[in-house]
Amino acid sequence: MSVKIRLARIGRKKAPFFRIVAVDSRSKRDGQYLENLGTYNPLTGELVQFHVERIQAWLDKGAIPSDTVVKLQKQFAKAAKAPVAAAPQKENKRAPKKAAAKAVAVEAPVAEATQEVAAQE
Numbered sequence: 477m478s479v480k481i482r483l484a485r486i487g488r489k490k491a492p493f494f495r496i497v498a499v500d501s502r503s504k505r506d507g508q509y510l511e512n513l514g515t516y517n518p519l520t521g522e523l524v525q526f527h528v529e530r531i532q533a534w535l536d537k538g539a540i541p542s543d544t545v546v547k548l549q550k551q552f553a554k555a556a557k558a559p560v561a562a563a564p565q566k567e568n569k570r571a572p573k574k575a576a577a578k579a580v581a582v583e584a585p586v587a588e589a590t591q592e593v594a595a596q597e
Contacts, residue, residue: 478502481534482542483516484509492518496526496545498534516548526552 478501485506487493494516497509513534514526531549535541541549 479510479534479537479539480542481513481531481539481545483544486515494518496531496548498539501540521551523548523552523555528552 479498480501481496481498482505483494484497484499485492486495495509495512496514496516498511498513499507499509503509511530511534513531515524516522517524526548531541531545
């Protein structure tokens, strides 16, 4: 029995979603599989799950990966090596104006009160 590691479609119409599976090479694309090795969303290009140890175990047993699975392995390895950068914080353009307006609103009554106290003395 020749085992292949390939994609099996589980998404609905116009919304593809794939499982990465180990399967007998004679079975249908979406047929019975031996083991689920991960999931892949091609719309976002995201590997939702990717079980590297299980894929390596199947490759050690002689499974043949499809071209797409090889591409996904390389993509996962590249993403694992790259450090995860934090998303830059967006500046809130209104926040400084609001803060300045609040500061002016607070300072005005304080200034008036100070003037009244000085006038009474």
